[in-house]
Amino acid sequence: MSKQVQQVETIFCHETGDDYLIVVQRDGERLFRAKLVLSETSAGPRPAKFRLKQGSSEEPRQPDEFVELARRAKRIRISEQTSAEKRRELTEMLAGYQLEDKAKAVRTCRYCASAGRYSPITTETAVKDDNDWICQDCARQELERQLSFSGGGAVTGAAKERLEDLMLEVQDLERIVNLLKGQLDPDLTKFDTISATTDEIDPVPVDSLNLHPGLQNLLEDRFETLLPVQSLSVENGLFDGDDQMVVSATATGKTLVGEMAGINRVLNGKGKMLFLVPLVALANQKYEDFQDEYGHLVDVSIRVGASRIADNGNQFDPNADVIVGTYEGIDHALRTGKDMGDIGTVVIDEVHTLKEEDRGHRLDGLISRLKYTCEQRAKRRDDYGGAQWIYLSATVGNPEQLADVLESTLIEFEERPVPIERHVTFADGQEKVRIENKLVKREFDTKSSKGYRGQTIIFTNSRRRCHEISRKLEYSSAPYHAGLDYKRRKKVERQFGEQELSAVVTTAALAAGVDFPASQVVFDSLAMGIEWLSVQEFHQMLGRAGRPDYHDKGKVYVLVEPDCAYHNSMEGTEDEIAFKLLKGEMESVMTHYDEAAAVEETLANIAVGGKAAKALNDRMLGEVPTKHAIGKLLQYDFIDGFEPTPLGQVITQHFLEPGEAFTLVDGIRKDAHPYDLVADIELRDDDL
Numbered sequence: 001m002s003k004q005v006q007q008v009e010t011i012f013c014h015e016t017g018d019d020y021l022i023v024v025q026r027d028g029e030r031l032f033r034a035k036l037v038l039s040e041t042s043a044g045p046r047p048a049k050f051r052l053k054q055g056s057s058e059e060p061r062q063p064d065e066f067v068e069l070a071r072r073a074k075r076i077r078i079s080e081q082t083s084a085e086k087r088r089e090l091t092e093m094l095a096g097y098q099l100e101d102k103a104k105a106v107r108t109c110r111y112c113a114s115a116g117r118y119s120p121i122t123t124e125t126a127v128k129d130d131n132d133w134i135c136q137d138c139a140r141q142e143l144e145r146q147l148s149f150s151g152g153g154a155v156t157g158a159a160k161e162r163l164e165d166l167m168l169e170v171q172d173l174e175r176i177v178n179l180l181k182g183q184l185d186p187d188l189t190k191f192d193t194i195s196a197t198t199d200e201i202d203p204v205p206v207d208s209l210n211l212h213p214g215l216q217n218l219l220e221d222r223f224e225t226l227l228p229v230q231s232l233s234v235e236n237g238l239f240d241g242d243d244q245m246v247v248s249a250t251a252t253g254k255t256l257v258g259e260m261a262g263i264n265r266v267l268n269g270k271g272k273m274l275f276l277v278p279l280v281a282l283a284n285q286k287y288e289d290f291q292d293e294y295g296h297l298v299d300v301s302i303r304v305g306a307s308r309i310a311d312n313g314n315q316f317d318p319n320a321d322v323i324v325g326t327y328e329g330i331d332h333a334l335r336t337g338k339d340m341g342d343i344g345t346v347v348i349d350e351v352h353t354l355k356e357e358d359r360g361h362r363l364d365g366l367i368s369r370l371k372y373t374c375e376q377r378a379k380r381r382d383d384y385g386g387a388q389w390i391y392l393s394a395t396v397g398n399p400e401q402l403a404d405v406l407e408s409t410l411i412e413f414e415e416r417p418v419p420i421e422r423h424v425t426f427a428d429g430q431e432k433v434r435i436e437n438k439l440v441k442r443e444f445d446t447k448s449s450k451g452y453r454g455q456t457i458i459f460t461n462s463r464r465r466c467h468e469i470s471r472k473l474e475y476s477s478a479p480y481h482a483g484l485d486y487k488r489r490k491k492v493e494r495q496f497g498e499q500e501l502s503a504v505v506t507t508a509a510l511a512a513g514v515d516f517p518a519s520q521v522v523f524d525s526l527a528m529g530i531e532w533l534s535v536q537e538f539h540q541m542l543g544r545a546g547r548p549d550y551h552d553k554g555k556v557y558v559l560v561e562p563d564c565a566y567h568n569s570m571e572g573t574e575d576e577i578a579f580k581l582l583k584g585e586m587e588s589v590m591t592h593y594d595e596a597a598a599v600e601e602t603l604a605n606i607a608v609g610g611k612a613a614k615a616l617n618d619r620m621l622g623e624v625p626t627k628h629a630i631g632k633l634l635q636y637d638f639i640d641g642f643e644p645t646p647l648g649q650v651i652t653q654h655f656l657e658p659g660e661a662f663t664l665v666d667g668i669r670k671d672a673h674p675y676d677l678v679a680d681i682e683l684r685d686d687d688l
Contacts, residue, residue, distance in 0.1 A: 158579030258347035271344020397586030
């Protein structure tokens, strides 16, 4: 041991019962471990036994060898975890050899000490664990053990890094473990804050607009000046008939841009207004809004498809001044040859729907067909100047590119009226409801400076789960989804607006547009059905939290179940997806076509435009392989030349994909029961 003695740098002493663990280091590396036993003599405490430890065995050495080691060492460190009595004993022993100046008590990692490692820790690097302090490496290992013990052993990647970073930030392992048990420590759950921002825009006075007197008087009764995004739109040609794409956050007033342009053109005899939305619930809500706000000035009608199988067009008046409709409802009118009259304004709300896999191509096709219809009408009527197009969205990843392909002026206003706090916590499916109950109660018991109670939207991935959560919430709440009848949905909207409900529990599919003035959004799941949310969808949903006229701030809680997926076809787990959504860049809005979508839209374009179908295909956002699609339509007997066959007419009028059409035709030929046909189509869709 003589060579090792000459090169000793640090001796570390840690109490282990009646004796001491000795760790000898050089350059931060352990040379060996030993066991030291002291005994009381007339001269004071002195080394009585000194044994080198090798694994589980011990090699006896002369006690004086420890004294020699201590003399050669640059420093001697005594663990703070050593009891006061044992620390005094060690100090007295070292003083007997004039070595007390080398000795100093230090805070050390108790796990490392137990394993025979010397790991000094400081106030900045220590992590608290069970009223003691450990090093960061041991804290990470202990966190992993706790994750496994609590059922979160599959937490990996960004979620694990998040927990480790939090632990090192707050220097408390127990608080992180409690977070995994569903405790809502706001210092730990808080992920970030999206600050309130306001660009400096000179507001346009309403009395300077020079609109039709009916609309001018109405607006002057409601406002003195326009909001920033509205002012930007007016300054960039809104009332000159310029096409615009307006991109701005929820609750910044972009919807009024479309309303002002459309109603003004209607009242000035420049054609009717179409206001188009993706969902029936949104169309119903917008229809009522138009009736209430503009019904004394214009006739308002609604056009929604009751289903893909039947649409009797109830309530639809094609001669109305304003037609509120779903994309499919208006597209159905075009595909069936209904005369829409002179269209002066088309407002496409939630235009980012263009990127959706199942519905994007239908909106893309609708825009092309509707533009063609308006242009043909303009050619026949010299006194009709065609339509102004206004596209609205809160979330677009590629606004300049999308505005360019839609041949519109981009009006982009990056404003967040109130700040949004985003929180993340971890829980399993059953624990989530308990946390949601706590969040809903806490929010509803809090009033903003404007005097409004906090209210919550809980987004989940199925209608069944909506009802399950709502039943278990202690405060008044209601499920809200497309499976409820119109009367029930309107009741829920009214109750929420009058603050009779603390929460609504809804599906992600209804995230867009529904006007629930909530202060808090809770994500019970990060899926829409059996598909993970996109970054764009996630931002659309969290943007519902916080309204400037109601709340001081918005709150968003993302409840994450580690190692969870809702269907075996889903890639990744909820903890992985959570941090991709929180940190991810907004996806570009563009439409992509597979063969089925290309065939469906080409058939619809032929039904509306005949030989002009190729031109309609060419003007669509996505690249449609027209020749291939026409070849398939001929092969399937869906068209005869550039006319739909009777079979083709039925298929396009009911928005059927080729595979669905063949399933129906085959079933009809076999005299199958209608219920069996529907079941076959549903099963076929599930298999895709």
